[in-house]
Amino acid sequence: MDHSTHHSAAAHGHGTTWATAMKATLHCLTGCAIGEILGMVVGTALMWGNVPTMVLAIALAFVFGYSLTLFAVVRAGVSVKAAVKVALAADTVSIAVMELVDNGIVALVPGAMDAHLSDGLFWYALLGGFAVAFLITTPVNKWMIGRGKGHAVVHAYH
Numbered sequence: 526m527d528h529s530t531h532h533s534a535a536a537h538g539h540g541t542t543w544a545t546a547m548k549a550t551l552h553c554l555t556g557c558a559i560g561e562i563l564g565m566v567v568g569t570a571l572m573w574g575n576v577p578t579m580v581l582a583i584a585l586a587f588v589f590g591y592s593l594t595l596f597a598v599v600r601a602g603v604s605v606k607a608a609v610k611v612a613l614a615a616d617t618v619s620i621a622v623m624e625l626v627d628n629g630i631v632a633l634v635p636g637a638m639d640a641h642l643s644d645g646l647f648w649y650a651l652l653g654g655f656a657v658a659f660l661i662t663t664p665v666n667k668w669m670i671g672r673g674k675g676h677a678v679v680h681a682y683h
Contacts, residue, residue: 561624
């Protein structure tokens, strides 16, 4: 199927598969995980409190999440300015849902916010949060792609 047919089908809610949604969500999860883990490591190493560490982790999750899409779209020959618009349109909702769910779970796991990098609880809560966030974000991405939104915007550049 050529890109124009795929985009047209996605824009009308047809042809969106769970596999496509899962791939988009995995892409989002990769950027979020890189940024969030880096933020948690830096905040913890600098002995920051929970709130500034979480703010840094979430900010870096957005930066790395957007960056993965941005670099891919620029590699496809799109200007940086246009690529930024594509990345914002493609990833904002997905990253926001992923971060809300993941950080909500970490905040709700007793003791996770006070755990250190060397504690298994820290990693179990974080990885468990990523797993649940993936499960919740995948149907959101499927719904958005089926309406020509979110990661469907990126398909025109692949």
